[in-house]
Amino acid sequence: MDLLESGERDGGVARVSTYGGISEAPTLARGHGQYLLVAVDEPYDAELLSTMLELAGYRIGIAGSGTEAVARLAERRFELLVIDAELPGMGALAQARPLTVHCPPVLLLTGRDALDGPLPDLGTGERDRVTKPLRVAEVLARVQVLLRGGNGGRDGALHYADLVLDDTTCQARRGRRTLDLTPAEYRLLRHLLGNAHKVLSKEEIGRYVWGDFRGGNAMEQLVSRLRRKVDRDAPALIHTRRGFGYWLGRVAGEG
Known part of the structure; x- marks a missing residue:
């Protein structure tokens, strides 16, 4: 059984128990x-977790x-999903996610042996993972980071x-023009936007977009399709760093 490190408050300081030892840490973030x-x-x-x-x-x-999670998602809107990667019925949840209007971010709980493995396809929202045993x-x-939406605001x-991605509706626009993106294109654009001015390798992007790295020219084709939609009007925002990967941002002196 995977246990969480226990935590308790003492005078405004979180006293975190780590496998039998007590250490002081700053007060933990609150919702x-x-x-x-x-x-x-x-x-x-x-x-x-719930406590x-x-x-x-x-x-x-x-x-x-997964089936029960689908039912809960149909009952109300959640701002974040915390999901065990080995949850029974994950397939039902994966099939339902692209059909939902609201695409909340997902925090996956995985074993250490799955750290380099693919992430389940759970829609276009932001994804992150923590390994078990979990730490408070x-x-x-x-x-907190997922709820903030990386460099976005609380409105999602x-x-x-002039590029805007709205995770509430899973839509993107540039200026007044709405971008008709596929789920893979949306995930790619979101990953680039969330890491603006940072060069991302094809392997890193592939794991985020598809859950694994795809060889051949799959990545080049995806980036090309996205560029035609995003950069139809100057200045271009999506760039290639040959031999390294791709990045999003304005080039100095342009625009």
């Missing part, structure tokens, strides 16, 4: 009443399978120049 869905089949882990997140200021829904500070920090939108 503001956002709704989170915890989809974990192990009852003990589900209780630990920890509720104490941190979040409101929690619980699901024990790391889980809360990742939750990411911005760069």
Whole structure:
């Protein structure tokens, strides 16, 4: 059974128990009443996660399978999904995700042996993962980053120049022009935008977009299609660093 490190408060300082030892750490990040869905089949882990997140200021829904998670998503809107990568019925959840209007970010709980493995395809929202055994500070920090949307605002939108991605509706636009993107194109653009001015390798992008690296010219074709939609009007925002990968941003002196 994978256990979480326990934590308790003492005078405003989080005293975190780490496998029998006590160490002091800064007060952990807190939520503001956002709704989170915890989809974990192990009852003990589900209780630990839900209790920890509720104490941190979040409101929690619980699901024990992919099918149950789909039902919970149909009942109400959640701002973040915390999902065990080995959740029974994950296929049902993966099939339902692209059909939902709201695409909340996903925090996956995985074993260390799966760290370099592919991520399940759960729609176009932002994805991150933490390895088990889970650590309180790391889980809360990742939750806070995902809820902030990287460099975006609390409205779920990411911005760069006149380019806007709205994770609430899973839509993108440049200026007044709406971009008709496929799920893979949206994920690619979101990853580039969330790492603006940073060169991302084909392998890193492939793992984010498809869950694994695809050889041949699959990446080149995807980037080419996205460029035709995003950079139809100058200045260009998507660039190639030959031999290294791709990056998004304005070139100095242009625009």
